[in-house]
Amino acid sequence: MCITAMAIVIQKEVGIPPRPEGARLPAHLICEKGTYMVNEEKYVEDITDQDDNFSKWYNQIVRKAELADYAPVRGCMIIRPYGYALWEHLQHTVDTRFKENDVENAYFPLLIPQSFLQKEAEHVEGFAPEVAWVTRGGGEELEEPLAIRPTSETIIGHSFSKWIQSYRDLPLIINQWANVMRWEKRTALFLRTSEFLWQEGHTAHRTLEEAEARTRLMLDVYRAVAEEDAAIPVIAGRKSENEKFAGALRTYSIEAMMGDGKALQSATSHNLGDNFARGFDIQYLDADSQRKYCYTTSWGMSTRMIGGLIMVHGDKSGLILPPRLAPYQVVIVPIWRKEKEREAVLDMVNRVEKMLKGKVRVKVDRSDNTPGWKYNEWEMRGVPVRMEIGPRDVQNNNVMLVRRDNRAKEPVPVEALETRLPELLEELQKALYQRALEFREQNTHTTESYDEFKEIIAEKRGFVRVKWAEDSAAETAIKEETKATLRVIPFDQPEGGVQGKCIYTGKPATCEAIFARSY
């Protein structure tokens, strides 16, 4: 909301050109006062074009940028230091926001007794195909197989039932940072790996209303992380019955549009009602001396978000990381010709580095590679701002700043850096958000005709917003006929209710829903 308004203002100031429909990249570059025009060309020749083969581009970028590698075990990934640093920044902002909302961290075991998983009927059924089992230990068959957690509702529910005695123990608001494992048939780095890192929050409440409020509150935290930190505009809303979490009363999610128009569920928040409380006997003694079941919630965000970052912001030169999450916000490239220059340049580099340390995340590339090589390398790795320091800059006591998103150049006096650089990073942060928002808006369609719906899904991709009567069978049929799924029923609905007929059944519509093909 407020970030959007700010972003629009910023957009006017710096003049981000609107992206042509369907295009991944702005075809123009900014040429403001004090900036330099750069030729638009493809500097990095060995990256697959996004428009040519988006998933190939994605895979190449993940590996070339050294975010992750394939592991020797199918479907598993190795997160490399650069990718892990990104995750740590994401973790940090999420964790900070959690703690502002009374969340406490804890840790529960990786292994879950088989019997636990079976205590919630829908839950077992939903997860059964994806669970990996440990059946041997200490050289012997185990008496009871142990599941490698696909999620921890059950084992945490077990603890909750012991910890909660009275209404005075509520609400209980716990989070854990953990790995989980879901045996996936088809995997992709970050987006869907058999093992992945995430956080899972679990809460218990006195009333359903309070549980609902917490569910919505945490979804809004995810919304804020996505929009403000990851610069990814998302649509928040409710999942359909077909798409909700196994065992939940209601599931909410934030959905983002990737650069190829497909949707990515970026985080989910579930109101579990009293389903798990009944399964795990999570009861409390209320003020009226009655024993009552708690209402529980769970909510999670995973390393998948990194996949989202890559696919939302990346361009044909590689990654573009939002400044607030980028492992390096600025990379300094020293340039010289003669030995004398080298000394002066490195002096200045050291001075600038020292000045900026602790204020922005700065990396100096002191390798022997040529400046041109470094430009391409760090652009590919998505560093938001490049700082060039060469003999000319030493002479003028300024540095050259170059934005990753549009390559706009800007000479800045050294003494102005401490104020200008953070400012520039914020401008970039907002511009990325704005660009992604415009892309999403250009690729969000509305229609009342199912034929047109099919055509849009098949040819244009993107989101399709339609009138909907919340019919589960119709949803399944649409999925079979078009491969599009109901991503989310947005909170943002027309004022005064929806008028008209459901796009598929023709029944009176009860809401507007977003359909898309998804990851």
Place this chain on the structure above:
RNA sequence: CGGGGUGUGGCGCAGUUGGUAGCGUGCCUGGUUUGGGACCAGGAGGUCCGCGGUUCGAGUCCGCGCACCCCGACCA
């Protein structure tokens, strides 16, 4: 789990009718270089995915596995 594809130095690839493996890039050493992926010279690096078969001889032909990628069905 179905359909398709690919497995050859770290990465990307070539390898003809079967004759004992090569190119680009990266890596190491030395030197010259550095404002958009520099250059020269020297060098290291391969059980050609695995197993079996055909053959005097297999990266190449045949069979059986395995892995990975892409497209579907299932999912954060």
